[in-house]
Amino acid sequence: MQDLHLHSNFSFDSNTNPEENIKSAIKNDIKIMAFTDHMDNFCQNSRDISFDLEEYFSTIYKLREKYKNQIKILAGIEVGIAYENADKINKFIEENPFDFVIGSIHAVEFEDVWSNRKNIEKNPAYYYRKYYKYMLNSVKSCKNFSVLGHIDYIDRYLEDKSVIPDFSFYEDLVEEILKELIKTNRGFEYNTAGFRNDLSHANPKDKILEKYKNLGGNIITLGSDSHFPDTISYKINDGIKHLKDLGFDHISYFENKKEKTIEI
Numbered sequence: 346m347q348d349l350h351l352h353s354n355f356s357f358d359s360n361t362n363p364e365e366n367i368k369s370a371i372k373n374d375i376k377i378m379a380f381t382d383h384m385d386n387f388c389q390n391s392r393d394i395s396f397d398l399e400e401y402f403s404t405i406y407k408l409r410e411k412y413k414n415q416i417k418i419l420a421g422i423e424v425g426i427a428y429e430n431a432d433k434i435n436k437f438i439e440e441n442p443f444d445f446v447i448g449s450i451h452a453v454e455f456e457d458v459w460s461n462r463k464n465i466e467k468n469p470a471y472y473y474r475k476y477y478k479y480m481l482n483s484v485k486s487c488k489n490f491s492v493l494g495h496i497d498y499i500d501r502y503l504e505d506k507s508v509i510p511d512f513s514f515y516e517d518l519v520e521e522i523l524k525e526l527i528k529t530n531r532g533f534e535y536n537t538a539g540f541r542n543d544l545s546h547a548n549p550k551d552k553i554l555e556k557y558k559n560l561g562g563n564i565i566t567l568g569s570d571s572h573f574p575d576t577i578s579y580k581i582n583d584g585i586k587h588l589k590d591l592g593f594d595h596i597s598y599f600e601n602k603k604e605k606t607i608e609i
């Protein structure tokens with residue numbers, strides 16, 4: 346079992362000691378885990394969301410050595426993507442020795458999606474089209490992340506889930522995003538945090554998974570997006586079973602930015 350989306354106290358929104366994550370992962374029978382702390386300085390301009398990379402790598406490398414007989418530990422990152430800063434983002438990913446890079450939309454035109462959730466609820470038609478257009482532009486211009494993070498993240502923090510538009514309203518944009526990922530040998534993640542945020546599904550929802558399958562896509566990683574040790578591995582086994590039921594025959598992980606597959 347894998348959990349490839351984990352935050353520690355290198356992220357602005359987690360207080361978890363990295364070693365606590367590892368202990369919890371081992372306890373929960375995770376065999377491959379990835380630290381994917383937030384680097385969001387490229388998509389947000391209101392606050393500093395970065396950390397000391399040298400310290401990050403040295404911490405992970407030490408822990409990797411210490412626990413090497415129990416678990417595979419990958420040095421990943423979750424980068425907030427923004428097409429306006431594509432050159433900087435591409436360079437950042439290329440220059441650093443990450444195993445695995447999640448590219449996520451956390452902000453649209455530098456406006457944080459979570460902070461803007463009340464406005465999104467008031468005018469979902471406008472914001473949903475805008476969000477997916479921005480994602481498409483960012484996926485096209487930010488070329489070297491491994492997987493796209495939590496595609497339908499915009500659903501996650503809305504208090505009133507009844508305002509979420511029907512999939513058909515933005516399906517054309519999602520289709521273009523998925524085609525671009527497939528064309529460039531990148532995938533997306535099945536992020537189980539949706540279940541913890543009052544959605545009855547992971548991110549992305551089944552309609553997106555089914556479309557990806559129909560388009561011939563087959564690169565999916567799994568992660569819990571945990572910010573605390575007690576949610577590590579949450580719903581990952583269910584997720585694997587679900588992907589299998591939808592017709593996928595393997596899941597992926599990345600080492601040295603190269604895809605590897607595991608049959609399911």
Ligand SMILES: [Zn+2]
Nearest residue numbers: 423449494495
């Ligand atoms: Zn995220």
Ligand SMILES: [Zn+2]
Nearest residue numbers: 350352423570
């Ligand atoms: Zn995350």
